[in-house]
Amino acid sequence: MNNNTEHIEPVELLTKYFAGETSEAENTQLAEWRKAMPENEEEYIRFEKLWNYSGSDALKSEINIDKEWNYLNSKISGKEKPVFGVGRIIAIAASILLIISLGIVGIRSTQYISQKTGNTETAEYILPDGSIINLNANSKITYNKKFGEGSRKLKLQGEAFFNVTPNKEVPFVISTRQASIEVVGTKFNVKAYKHQAEVKVTVTSGKVNLSSRKEPRVKTLIIAGETGNLKKENLSVEKIELENINDYAWKTLEMSFNNADLPEVADVLENTYHISVQLEEKLKNCRITVSFENQDLADVLKVLKSTLGLKIQVENNTIILSGSGCIQE
Amino acid sequence: MTQDEHIQKKKFEELFREHFTGLCYFAQKYLGDLDSSKEIVHSVFIKIWESRNDFDWEKPAKSYLFTSVYNRSMNFIRDNKKFVSSDDAETGNLTVESSEFTDSMEISELEGKIKESILKLPEKCREIFELNRFEGKKYSEIAEKLGISIKTVENQMSKALKVLRTDLKDYLYIFILILLKNKNLL
Numbered sequence: 191m192n193n194n195t196e197h198i199e200p201v202e203l204l205t206k207y208f209a210g211e212t213s214e215a216e217n218t219q220l221a222e223w224r225k226a227m228p229e230n231e232e233e234y235i236r237f238e239k240l241w242n243y244s245g246s247d248a249l250k251s252e253i254n255i256d257k258e259w260n261y262l263n264s265k266i267s268g269k270e271k272p273v274f275g276v277g278r279i280i281a282i283a284a285s286i287l288l289i290i291s292l293g294i295v296g297i298r299s300t301q302y303i304s305q306k307t308g309n310t311e312t313a314e315y316i317l318p319d320g321s322i323i324n325l326n327a328n329s330k331i332t333y334n335k336k337f338g339e340g341s342r343k344l345k346l347q348g349e350a351f352f353n354v355t356p357n358k359e360v361p362f363v364i365s366t367r368q369a370s371i372e373v374v375g376t377k378f379n380v381k382a383y384k385h386q387a388e389v390k391v392t393v394t395s396g397k398v399n400l401s402s403r404k405e406p407r408v409k410t411l412i413i414a415g416e417t418g419n420l421k422k423e424n425l426s427v428e429k430i431e432l433e434n435i436n437d438y439a440w441k442t443l444e445m446s447f448n449n450a451d452l453p454e455v456a457d458v459l460e461n462t463y464h465i466s467v468q469l470e471e472k473l474k475n476c477r478i479t480v481s482f483e484n485q486d487l488a489d490v491l492k493v494l495k496s497t498l499g500l501k502i503q504v505e506n507n508t509i510i511l512s513g514s515g516c517i518q519e
Numbered sequence: 520m521t522q523d524e525h526i527q528k529k530k531f532e533e534l535f536r537e538h539f540t541g542l543c544y545f546a547q548k549y550l551g552d553l554d555s556s557k558e559i560v561h562s563v564f565i566k567i568w569e570s571r572n573d574f575d576w577e578k579p580a581k582s583y584l585f586t587s588v589y590n591r592s593m594n595f596i597r598d599n600k601k602f603v604s605s606d607d608a609e610t611g612n613l614t615v616e617s618s619e620f621t622d623s624m625e626i627s628e629l630e631g632k633i634k635e636s637i638l639k640l641p642e643k644c645r646e647i648f649e650l651n652r653f654e655g656k657k658y659s660e661i662a663e664k665l666g667i668s669i670k671t672v673e674n675q676m677s678k679a680l681k682v683l684r685t686d687l688k689d690y691l692y693i694f695i696l697i698l699l700k701n702k703n704l705l
Contacts, residue, residue, distance in 0.1 A: 201684070205677040209651060211658050236691045240683055243626065244633045245652040248544040251553045253634065255536055262535065262561055266568045310685075506688075 204234070208241040303337075306330035307348075310464040310507070312440060317344075320355040321362065324441045327464045328383070349381040351441045354396075369420045370406055372399040376414075379438040389420040392437045400427055440464075445490075446481040452511070455494070459509075463487045466508045472515035473500070530576050535564055538581065541631025542588050545624065549592045559595060563587045585624045629690045636686040640679055647672055648679040 200223055206212045207220050224231050243249075307313050307325045315323045315331070319338040323331060329348025337344065342362040354362045354373050362373040366382035369389040376396020382389040391400050393416055399409040400418040402425040410427040412418040417430040417437065439445045439462040447455055453474055456467040465487065476498050482490055491502050491509065500513040539560060546556035563584065567574055637645060650656045650664070651672075658672045665672075684691075 201681050202673070202677040205680045206673060209658065209676060240680070240687065240691060243630055244637070244683060246630060248547055248630050249634050250653050251547065253540045253543055255539060258539055258557065259532065259535060262564055265565060
């Protein structure tokens with residue numbers, strides 16, 4: 191399917207239209223959009239179906255799949271054939287083993303709490319001490335159930351923005367595979383995805399201590415406005431003074447590009463909107479100076495499109511940028 | 520449980536989670552009653568589990584499941600005469616190969632997937648969506664009830680639709696095919 195970028199935008203309009211909340215002017219706008227391309231009309235039909243079926247009476251019936259599975263599971267488990275003789279003894283022995291191992295698993299799973307996000311979602315969690323964590327896509331935090339009682343330790347995989355409740359008595363410590371970050375009370379972002387060569391800590395307010403887990407005593411102080419990069423290769427910490435707001439745009443939706451090349455812009459867009467961006471080779475020297483505040487992807491793409499004369503295609507979760515390239519200035 | 524039984528159980532659970540909701544909505548179309556529908560769908564899965572060693576776990580099971588649920592629903596209607604008076608009773612003469620049957624199956628599956636997708640929406644988003652879709656509340660009424668702006672209702676509604684549209688991409692495609700086919704029939 192050869193979708194055009196026009197496909198992203200009308201969701202608001204279509205939703206409003208089917209809900210019967212559009213104005214006359216919006217109705218006209220929608221009618222024009224439908225006529226513009228056959229793909230638009232197809233999208234309209236899909237949406238209409240989606241709208242109709244998502245409101246169908248059947249869906250008022252609540253079905254809790256976990257509950258239903260437990261019910262079925264209890265029914266089929268009760269129907270196992272009875273075991274006699276030696277088999278029975280083994281069965282008893284096995285069930286004792288099972289109870290023992292379940293016990294261990296049980297204890298383990300009750301001690302730790304994990305929260306994780308999928309490919310295209312972000313989530314906000316409030317920890318027992320009131321600290322707020324925004325998890326970016328594909329990320330996970332794990333902490334002890336007793337978090338806050340004497341210590342505030344958690345493990346992070348992936349990327350998260352932290353707004354830590356100040357408490358000088360109980361330091362807040364984040365461990366990633368390589369790095370350890372000690373906090374007093376502050377706001378900052380930690381980016382520690384497995385596939386990246388460095389762990390990036392960007393501090394918005396307050397200060398944190400960054401150290402490698404191998405040498406926990408060598409701490410580097412990162413203050414507001416700074417980014418600390420812990421290179422995985424040699425575990426050295428490098429400080430960059432200028433904060434790069436694009437690093438946590440996925441949470442704030444604020445992006446700023448100053449004569450940035452398109453590959454960099456593409457990276458930021460991927461991280462911010464959980465999509466993937468493909469660039470034509472000849473676009474790689476295109477540069478742009480622009481900033482965005484709280485705009486959705488469609489608007490951002492529109493700006494890129496008109497500024498750099500790009501062609502934009504959308505396929506599933508991938509944005510394909512093409513065009514005639516840019517003249518070196 | 521042996522390793523093989525364990526794998527079998529896992530596959531069984533996957534099959535159940537994949538189809539249960541859609542099958543219930545399907546049965547509900549004929550029976551008009553969710554509890555009986557659930558019972559019938561459970562009975563089909565119990566049957567599969569009891570004959571698990573003869574069951575072909577590699578073969579797509581969708582048609583088999585829907586056909587079984589359909590047949591059991593018809594038997595249920597026959598055994599409980601009071602259902603015959605319901606409006607849908609005449610659907611009882613559908614043949615399983617007919618295109619009406621296939622369409623009804625696809626639509627039920629789609630409804631099941633939509634429901635699962637709705638259940639996964641963030642709490643607030645879902646509440647707004649359900650107030651609009653299931654209780655017929657206008658945006659302004661929802662805004663007033665929840666103490667939020669109309670703009671927020673609008674945003675949350677389109678957010679919900681965006682999620683559904685993404686989650687159901689594959690199923691909506693199938694639907695377009697049905698639609699085109701029906702157009703040709705006319």
